[in-house]
Every structure is written in structure tokens, then in C-alpha cells.
Amino acid sequence: MFNFSIDYMTANRSGRIEFNAAGEKDLVAFFSLFGTVERDRICTEVLQRASADLKAEVAAFCETRKGRVPQLGAFRKLIEDLSPDEVFLILPSKNRSTVETVKLEALVAWANGTTSAEEVADLDRIFSTTLAEYDLVVPSTDRRSRIGNARKADRTCRFCKRNRSTGATFESNAHAISRGLGNVHLLLADECDECNAAFGDDLEPHLLALLEVPRLFLGTCGRSGLPRAKIKGGVIRNEGDLIFVELLQDAPLMQDGELTFEVESEIAPVPENCYRTLAKFALSVIPEGALGNLKDTINWVRYGCRPDSTGELPPVYTAIVPLEPNPSAQIALYIHKSGLSDLPHVVCEFRLGCYIYVFILPFSDLDQGDINFLGSERFASIFQHYAAFKNWKALDLGSIEPMSRTTTVRLRQTE
Numbered sequence: 001m002f003n004f005s006i007d008y009m010t011a012n013r014s015g016r017i018e019f020n021a022a023g024e025k026d027l028v029a030f031f032s033l034f035g036t037v038e039r040d041r042i043c044t045e046v047l048q049r050a051s052a053d054l055k056a057e058v059a060a061f062c063e064t065r066k067g068r069v070p071q072l073g074a075f076r077k078l079i080e081d082l083s084p085d086e087v088f089l090i091l092p093s094k095n096r097s098t099v100e101t102v103k104l105e106a107l108v109a110w111a112n113g114t115t116s117a118e119e120v121a122d123l124d125r126i127f128s129t130t131l132a133e134y135d136l137v138v139p140s141t142d143r144r145s146r147i148g149n150a151r152k153a154d155r156t157c158r159f160c161k162r163n164r165s166t167g168a169t170f171e172s173n174a175h176a177i178s179r180g181l182g183n184v185h186l187l188l189a190d191e192c193d194e195c196n197a198a199f200g201d202d203l204e205p206h207l208l209a210l211l212e213v214p215r216l217f218l219g220t221c222g223r224s225g226l227p228r229a230k231i232k233g234g235v236i237r238n239e240g241d242l243i244f245v246e247l248l249q250d251a252p253l254m255q256d257g258e259l260t261f262e263v264e265s266e267i268a269p270v271p272e273n274c275y276r277t278l279a280k281f282a283l284s285v286i287p288e289g290a291l292g293n294l295k296d297t298i299n300w301v302r303y304g305c306r307p308d309s310t311g312e313l314p315p316v317y318t319a320i321v322p323l324e325p326n327p328s329a330q331i332a333l334y335i336h337k338s339g340l341s342d343l344p345h346v347v348c349e350f351r352l353g354c355y356i357y358v359f360i361l362p363f364s365d366l367d368q369g370d371i372n373f374l375g376s377e378r379f380a381s382i383f384q385h386y387a388a389f390k391n392w393k394a395l396d397l398g399s400i401e402p403m404s405r406t407t408t409v410r411l412r413q414t415e
């Protein structure tokens with residue numbers, strides 16, 4: 001069996017297909033649809049045109065294999081539904097930063113004549129303002145990678161600063177982003193067992209509870225597989241292709257074409273613990289050299305103490321954006337190039353499917369303390385790709401007052 005996957009992007013959809021080829025011939029047949037295969041060399045064109053010929057070839061390919069690979073049925077329909085000669089992209093499957101995704105979307109729009117070449121060229125100008133100030137770090141979550149020191153004897157825990165000779169152990173696999181957020185592969189070597197257990201028991205459940213509904217609808221897999229949650233009078237389960245609402249008692253759920261239910265998370269999330277968890281993900285993936293200026297951040301994340309009692313937390317900005325789905329949550333960091341600036345030292349982006357959270361890694365020695373930077377015009381001029389999304393909402397994750405355990409979900413029947 002040959003397992004492989006590719007990403008596609010059309011004018012209004014993007015995604016990934018995974019395919020278990022029955023053999024080499026099968027693999028060659030697939031890639032021949034989108035390019036040429038000569039001996040051991042595969043040349044796939046990124047820009048594809050949905051011609052009548054291509055649609056027929058894709059349909060024939062998928063038809064004979066859909067029994068074995070059910071997702072090919074959906075892929076066939078996707079290609080069939082494209083307008084005649086619409087341009088779409090076939091890409092190697094990998095995690096892409098928001099910067100890359102926005103650029104690729106512009107490329108599709110340009111190729112389909114819905115945006116001008118000037119506007120595409122303008123994108124480089126847009127990103128150049130960010131990349132002139134910040135280095136971008138985008139760790140990959142789609143293959144096994146362990147950040148930090150390979151040898152246990154060389155490890156120092158990023159959070160408690162202990163090593164083996166001062167009592168730390170490094171036996172368990174510490175995930176850089178919670179396992180419960182779909183991250184299987186991205187691990188942090190330099191996190192000791194005690195810190196790992198403390199984060200897993202005391203911090204991460206808060207963010208998981210805050211993201212209960214998104215996880216449920218996105219089908220984010222945790223240790224026990226697909227998500228399920230309690231609702232009043234029953235349970236709701238994501239089974240991959242379908243979401244089941246199971247009622248243990250009669251309750252009038254459906255009214256006037258609207259299905260309403262209350263999803264109950266296991267704990268009442270404490271906002272500050274959610275922020276600390278997001279910051280923990282950032283500290284897990286940040287290059288080691290940056291940690292020296294983040295001692296107060298580390299103390300706050302690990303032990304909950306803010307550097308001074310008035311240390312206010314900046315708001316976290318959140319939006320729903322049309323990004324490719326991904327089985328795992330993602331983290332990306334913008335680290336200021338010089339550090340000698342009135343701009344924040346580290347700006348972070350956390351993403352779960354279409355839910356995006358942008359936040360400052362607080363309490364860095366290199367910050368001047370403008371806690372309202374993210375909402376400012378300066379932010380909009382430097383991070384123009386974020387400013388392009390209009391539905392941002394400021395979230396106050398500075399409070400220690402627990403939020404509600406229940407979220408009301410309303411589903412409306414569509415025509």
C-alpha cells in the first residue's frame with residue numbers, strides 16, 4: 001500500500017485528500033491526471049484547469065476506486081462542480097502559514113480573473129511590512145518532530161529549569177500543543193514529566209473547555225478519538241461524516257426549523273488559564289534563544305504568578321476565517337527581529353480549523369507594555385494580512401472568574 005495525500009485549493013474551497021493507492025500503477029495513474037510521470041520522476045502542475053477532458057479523466061479514475069477509497073467520491077464531485085475551465089491548485093500536502101495561504105488564494109483568484117495582477121503583487125508589499133519587522137516560525141504538525149534536545153541527559157525543562165541532575169525526569173511524551181487539540185506529532189523534548197502533568201491536569205482542560213463547540217463540529221480527535229460532549233438531556237457525538245444528537249429523554253429540541261441545545265463542557269473554563277495555555281504552546285515552539293527574555297512569561301505560564309500585581313493581560317483577538325481544515329491545531333509565531341523596538345516581542349497565532357486567535361506573548365523583557373497593540377492602527381499597518389479580515393472580536397482572557405460551562409448552539413435548517 002502507498003499512502004499519500006495532496007492538498008487542493010479552488011476559488012472557494014480547500015482541503016486535503018488522502019489516498020491509499022493499491023500499487024505503483026495506481027499512484028502513477030493519479031499523478032498522471034495532474035501532470036506527467038516519467039520513470040521515477042513525477043511532475044505535477046500546481047495550476048490546473050478544470051477542462052471537460054480533465055473532469056472526465058478524474059471521474060473515470062474516481063469511479064473505479066471509490067469503493068476502496070470513499071473520499072474520492074467527494075473529490076470527483078468537487079472537480080465536476082467547478083465552472084468550465086476554472087483554475088484550481090494541486091499542492092504537496094503540508095501545513096501552511098496564514099501568509100502562504102492568503103498568497104495562494106490570491107493566485108487562484110488571479111488565475112480565474114477575479115483579481116488583478118497588481119493586487120497579487122500588492123500582497124508581497126502587504127507581507128513585506130510584517131516580515132521586515134518579524135521572523136515567522138511555523139512548526140509542522142503533520143510529521144513527527146521533537147523540539148529541543150534529543151538526549152535526555154542534555155535536557156533542561158523550559159518551564160521549571162530543572163534537568164536530570166536536579167531531579168527532573170523526561171519519560172513521557174510532552175506534546176507542544178495539547179493532544180486533545182488533534183496534535184499527535186509535535187512534541188517538546190525539553191518539558192519535564194512534572195510540568196507536563198501540571199499542564200495536562202490544571203491548564204489545558206480550560207482551553208479544551210473554551211473550544212468545546214469548535215472541537216465538536218470540526219471533529220478534532222483527542223486521545224479517545226472523535227469528540228463527544230454532554231448536552232442537556234443527552235449527548236452529542238461527532239462520528240466523522242455525521243454529527244449525532246442523542247436524547248435520553250423527550251425534549252422539544254426542534255422549533256420553527258431551529259434546533260437548539262446546550263453543550264456542557266467538563267469544567268467551567270477560567271479565562272486566564274486559557275491564555276496561559278495558549279502562551280504555553282508558544283513557549284513550547286519558540287527557538288531556545290528567545291527564552292532568556294521570557295522568564296516572567298514562563299513563571300506566569302507555569303505557576304500563575306504575574307510579574308507584578310497590576311500586570312494586565314492584553315486582549316486576545318479572535319475571528320472565523322476561511323482557512324483549510326487541518327486535523328491538528330496550529331501555532332505560528334512572529335518574533336521581532338531586533339527586539340529593540342516599541343513593537344511587541346512575540347505575536348502569536350493559534351488556529352483550530354477556521355477559528356483563529358491572535359495574541360501577544362505577555363510579560364517579555366523586550367516589551368514596552370502597550371497592551372492595546374493588537375487593536376491599534378499600528379497593528380493594522382504592520383499585520384495587514386490580519387487587518388484584511390473584518391470580523392475580529394476582542395476577548396478578555398485576563399479574568400480569573402470562571403466562565404459558563406454551557407454554550408447554546410442553534411442550528412437552522414437551510415433550504
Ligand SMILES: [Zn+2]
Pocket residue numbers: 157158159160161162168191192193194195196
Ligand atoms: Zn519542568
